[in-house]
Amino acid sequence: MMKRFVTILFIISCLRLFSQTPVVLWERGYDNPELAFGSILKTLEGDFILYAGEQLTIKMTSDNQLIWETSGIHTNTITAKNITLHADGNIYSVKNSNPSIPNSLGLFQYDNNGVLTNQWSYPHSDVLFITKLVATQDGGFLISGHKTTSGSGISRNGWIAKLNASKVIEWEREISSSDAIQLQTATQTTDGNFLIAGHKKYDNGTSDFYLAKIDIQGNLVWEKEYGGSENEDVWAVNELVTGNYIFAGASISTDGDVSNNNGFLNVWVIVTDANGNLLNEQIITDGFLSFTESSIIVESDGGYTIGVINDNCVQGATNFNLQRFNASHQRIWEFCSSEGGLYDLVKTDDDGYIAVGFGTINGVSQAKAIKIGIVLDNESFALQNTSFYPNPVKDILHIKSDIVFNHITIYTVDGRKVMREQIQNNQINIEKLPQNLYIAKLVSENEQEVNLKFVKN
Structure with a gap:
């Protein structure tokens, strides 16, 4: 009774403020056609780290005040989510290889000003490609991606490793099958275990959502595949306040587990129970080439907010697109901005959202960030x-x-x-x-x- 009553009061107050579509409160850009913000992280102080590859990382406030900017924070690609903030207040990133040690893994530590303060190297016999770095509840890290055994060609298996608080590898696990598995994302759940997700690619060239749960020792708890007769790929995962799990990615299929795909490539969202059983699925875009590489924001009312690159919410261009859903998976509002592509999303302390990616500002293509929120009456x-x-x-x-x-x-x-x-x-x-x-x-x-x-x- 207590949990239900508090939730009801919270939902009443939230719907009064946020049932209307948000508007742009500010936008900023960096005039360089080679740059795009691929990740945004919220600091312990409530400020934000925006990462645009090794050329540029900035720290800024929620109201668009620059704190510092730097270059040289090491990750694999702009859009890979292998940069994170840790409870110790430092920024950490991971990169596939150290130039002096082929096939090694590098972990880098930066202070609150973006200055490199420490680094660790982990030699490995296989070729690794890392897509996600997760700061874990015990002060360590989970690293996920996929691997190709040297000399084996293009076959790939999923790969994860757990570091302890001393930056020592506790365990590593290969996720293998007769089909190729490529991991794109991971998160730690409230029970201390891990969700990992990506796609499983079959010999006929099609692929399905691949989902798995791994326990804290690296043992496989369950694994699932969902999709249709064409291609699906997961890029984001999170745990909802209900205890269910949400996965978002892209789908081409119009059959199987996929319904209502009226375009070509669209964003597909599924919700499972704690055992990976499918509870809900829906295509949330209606475009030709719409997809997501963004984080999923879990909302306190049981709903969620998803950021996507949408080529159909404003005709004639790709756009920043944010969609807010309630606990029943019904869309509350949808925001579409000017031309651009959204790669990541975070919620601010004042219940707004900052979305980052690339786009045009005053006709110039550049790394772009926008903040949206509700303009309240008096x-x-x-x-x-x-x-x-x-x-x-x-x-x-x-x-x-x-x-x-x-x-x-x-x-x-x-x-x-x-x-x-x-x-x-x-x-x-x-x-x-x-x-x-x-x-x-x-x-x-x-x-x-x-x-x-x-x-x-």
Whole structure:
């Protein structure tokens, strides 16, 4: 009951602010036709790292203020997601090879200013191609990609390795079958295990979504393939707040597990349970060459936001395209920008989104970043900035707001109503309430509502 009640209150407040389509709040670009931002990372301080290959990495604030820019952060390609932020505050990247050691793997550590401070090398007998670096809950890393055994031609197997907090390889695992497996992405789940995904390519040239779960020791828990009679490939994976898993990629098929593909290459999203069983699938674009290489943003209401390169949301060009879905997989809003291609996406502390990739600004092709969000009217802005003080509180709870509120209803976190009072001078006497955590619903003169938490000492 407690979890359901808190979720209901959260959804009510979120839908009031975000049921409308966001707009561009700012955009920035770097005038170099060779550059594209392939990754964006959110720092512990709430700033952002934008990576455009070894030529350019920048750190900036949410309101588009440049903090620093540098070059020389090592990864394989611009769009490979093998750069991450760690709980120790450092930036880490991984690259396939060290020029002095063929077929080796290099891990690089950079400080908060983008300065190289340490590096590690791991010789390997096979040719590795790394697509994802994940900072793990135990202070280590998961590295995923695929490998080609030296001299074996083009056959490929999936490959993952786990490093501990001392940057020592704990284990590595080859994901092999009679068909080629290429891993594109990975994430750690709340149970400490790992999801890995990419595609399995068959002898007839077609491919399916390949999904697998690996435990913390590197053992295979399950593996699944989903798709149709043509080609599918996963590029993003995450765990929803429901505990289900979401995978996004591209599909050409119109049969099998794939439904409603009315174009050619389109973005296909599937949701599975914790055992990899298919719960939901949908094509979310209607283009000719639409695909995604972006992260999936998991939303607190059980939904998700996906960034795609879409060639059909604005006719005649590829575009930055963001789509927000609720927990029932229904689209709440869709945003399409001017010409360009979106490679990654992150959510900001003020509930906006920063999307990065390439595009044109004032007619010039360049690495591009845009921030989108809701422009609030005066009352909505005031509601969003309403708060309680002091909090925790002993007797008199004050409301800090430009809004005049009429009454307050107070609930325990398990949904039991314990007080309903008229509000005088934006303050309430809660002295008689027992010590506990409470959720309060404030209602204004024109029936606008806001839900806030407070602690009674």
